[in-house]
Amino acid sequence: MQMQSHLLSYHVVIIGTGLAGLATAIYLAEAAALSNQNISILLVSKAAASDTNTNWAQGGIAAVASDEDSFEAHILDTLDAGAGKNDLHIVRKVIEAAPDAMQDLIRWGIDLDKKVDGTYDLVKEGGHQFSRIWHKADSTGHTLQATLMHRVSQFKSIICIENTAIVQIEKDAQGTFHIQAISNHTSDQTYPILTVKNCIHIQCAQLVLATGGLGMVYEKTTNQSIATGDGIVFASKLGAILKDLSFVQFHPTALYEANQSGTYLITEALRGEGAILRNIEGVDFMPQYDARASLAPRDIVSRAIMCEIKKSKSEYVYLDATGLSVSTIQKHFPNIQSVCQQKSGIDICKQWIPVVPVEHYACGGVQVDEFGGVVGVEALYAIGEVASTGLHGANRLASNSLIEGIVFAKWAAIKMMNALSHDTALPISAYHFKPILVKKIDRTLVQNCLSNYAGIEKTTADLIKGFNELSQVYQEANTLKHWSLKEWENDLLCQVGILIFKDALAQTENKGVFFNLDFD
Numbered sequence: 001m002q003m004q005s006h007l008l009s010y011h012v013v014i015i016g017t018g019l020a021g022l023a024t025a026i027y028l029a030e031a032a033a034l035s036n037q038n039i040s041i042l043l044v045s046k047a048a049a050s051d052t053n054t055n056w057a058q059g060g061i062a063a064v065a066s067d068e069d070s071f072e073a074h075i076l077d078t079l080d081a082g083a084g085k086n087d088l089h090i091v092r093k094v095i096e097a098a099p100d101a102m103q104d105l106i107r108w109g110i111d112l113d114k115k116v117d118g119t120y121d122l123v124k125e126g127g128h129q130f131s132r133i134w135h136k137a138d139s140t141g142h143t144l145q146a147t148l149m150h151r152v153s154q155f156k157s158i159i160c161i162e163n164t165a166i167v168q169i170e171k172d173a174q175g176t177f178h179i180q181a182i183s184n185h186t187s188d189q190t191y192p193i194l195t196v197k198n199c200i201h202i203q204c205a206q207l208v209l210a211t212g213g214l215g216m217v218y219e220k221t222t223n224q225s226i227a228t229g230d231g232i233v234f235a236s237k238l239g240a241i242l243k244d245l246s247f248v249q250f251h252p253t254a255l256y257e258a259n260q261s262g263t264y265l266i267t268e269a270l271r272g273e274g275a276i277l278r279n280i281e282g283v284d285f286m287p288q289y290d291a292r293a294s295l296a297p298r299d300i301v302s303r304a305i306m307c308e309i310k311k312s313k314s315e316y317v318y319l320d321a322t323g324l325s326v327s328t329i330q331k332h333f334p335n336i337q338s339v340c341q342q343k344s345g346i347d348i349c350k351q352w353i354p355v356v357p358v359e360h361y362a363c364g365g366v367q368v369d370e371f372g373g374v375v376g377v378e379a380l381y382a383i384g385e386v387a388s389t390g391l392h393g394a395n396r397l398a399s400n401s402l403i404e405g406i407v408f409a410k411w412a413a414i415k416m417m418n419a420l421s422h423d424t425a426l427p428i429s430a431y432h433f434k435p436i437l438v439k440k441i442d443r444t445l446v447q448n449c450l451s452n453y454a455g456i457e458k459t460t461a462d463l464i465k466g467f468n469e470l471s472q473v474y475q476e477a478n479t480l481k482h483w484s485l486k487e488w489e490n491d492l493l494c495q496v497g498i499l500i501f502k503d504a505l506a507q508t509e510n511k512g513v514f515f516n517l518d519f520d
């Protein structure tokens with residue numbers, strides 16, 4: 001890749017335009033405006049700004065709001081799903097901050113579903129004792145993404161560059177971050193865009209990784225193609241600690257499509273409304289596995305489904321939503337209804353939906369402190385799915401991810417404002433980057449390796465096999481003379497895969513999403 005450099009300098013650079021990046025930018029800009037500080041913020045996304053996992057979130061955002069519910073109950077449910085591997089201090093802090101964060105979203109203009117009496121229509125999802133999921137039908141993420149992007153566009157202090165991939169981050173002796181970015185194409189999005197060509201050199205005093213998940217490392221995932229674990233590799237190279245990378249959550253119910261890599265998610269909220277899982281013979285099997293039946297936490301449901309799939313030698317089980325009223329389906333699940341009809345010709349009001357578990361969420365990630373600051377790397381933050389905050393433990397409770405991103409965005413913004421108030425000068429200095437060496441890696445090989453050897457149920461022999469195979473592939477791969485962004489991502493996926501195997505081999509017990517048959 002031919003690189004010409006443009007130098008840009010900001011107080012804060014935020015990599016990622018999902019809810020974590022956008023909310024961090026908004027909280028920062030609001031705090032700067034309140035204290036009359038002139039702080040420049042750059043938001044960067046490697047695809048279009050709305051091409052995020054956030055945009056596809058279905059179920060909703062968990063926050064206690066009803067009289068029957070309590071912080072203690074939400075804490076208990078979070079700890080129960082996380083198999084007790086959660087950090088109790090963080091769990092309490094997040095859950096107690098969640099209602100205020102919802103008020104921030106409302107202040108920013110989010111339009112969530114309400115009941116006829118004007119109160120918010122809270123629903124239940126797997127693992128939740130009470131109805132506490134705020135939502136907009138089955139497209140909450142889309143509404144959230146649009147609301148945050150609109151709010152961002154109201155601040156002159158925030159510049160957003162889309163279709164620009166960060167490919168290298170280094171930190172100099174003075175503590176300035178030097179970032180190399182490639183703008184692969186421009187876009188006609190309507191909010192502030194700074195159009196740049198080729199390679200950009202960006203400097204900043206505070207850096208936020210809001211790069212999302214790593215789903216593309218598996219063959220089948222609910223994630224968007226941007227989810228290639230970039231922040232994991234950047235943070236690791238900057239000296240961060242990576243935690244519980246093998247705690248990969250599989251969502252129990254993605255739409256099964258024969259001979260397709262299709263992975264459309266069927267939200268847990270459908271089960272919250274009464275849909276039940278049935279095996280290929282039509283038997284409601286979940287009560288045999290857990291007293292909470294179809295509403296058990298995701299790890300338990302995913303393993304139960306795999307067990308039924310193995311027993312029956314079928315490739316899927318069914319989700320039966322035919323017991324729900326047509327009006328409930330039309331009101332709460334219009335997108336699922338129309339996608340199932342379009343993709344598989346299934347009328348979910350009358351027919352059972354074939355479903356299968358697929359990769360969904362990285363419960364582990366870059367270890368951060370209680371403000372989202374990366375442990376061991378000054379002035380670096382990790383917010384959203386890329387981070388390991390301690391909230392999720394060994395398994396994320398449904399709808400706890402979006403709320404985690406919002407509250408940590410707020411805390412990180414406060415910490416960054418404090419750091420910036422003493423010295424607001426922009427860093428501008430020459431810097432010579434190390435060359436970016438990209439290896440030629442076959443993405444399918446990586447994805448097969450992870451799917452075959454680090455799936456829902458693991459064995460030590462498989463993990464060793466997967467680790468050795470990927471390590472050898474990486475060691476022996478040739479360095480490319482010219483590379484594309486996709487090839488750069490393939491290299492990254494291989495590195496992330498190796499890290500997942502390494503973490504899995506270091507686990508000593510079965511907890512939450514981590515299940516090694518040899519420990520059973």
Ligand SMILES: Cc1cc2nc3c(=O)[nH]c(=O)nc-3n(C[C@H](O)[C@H](O)[C@H](O)COP(=O)(O)OP(=O)(O)OC[C@H]3O[C@@H](n4cnc5c(N)ncnc54)[C@H](O)[C@@H]3O)c2cc1C
Nearest residue numbers: 016017018020046053054059060166212384385399401402
């Ligand atoms: C289908 C689906 C449904 C879900 N439903 C729910 C739900 O109902 N409730 C819930 O709580 N959670 C849900 N989740 C999980 C939740 O949506 C995600 O965890 C969350 O949205 C992640 O937000 P984020 O801001 O961390 O990352 P994302 O929203 O994925 O954004 C990542 C951003 O980082 C950018 N980026 C990455 N690498 C680079 C790079 N090298 N250079 C520049 N930019 C880069 C991307 O371009 C993108 O803008 C769901 C997830 C999926 C996939």
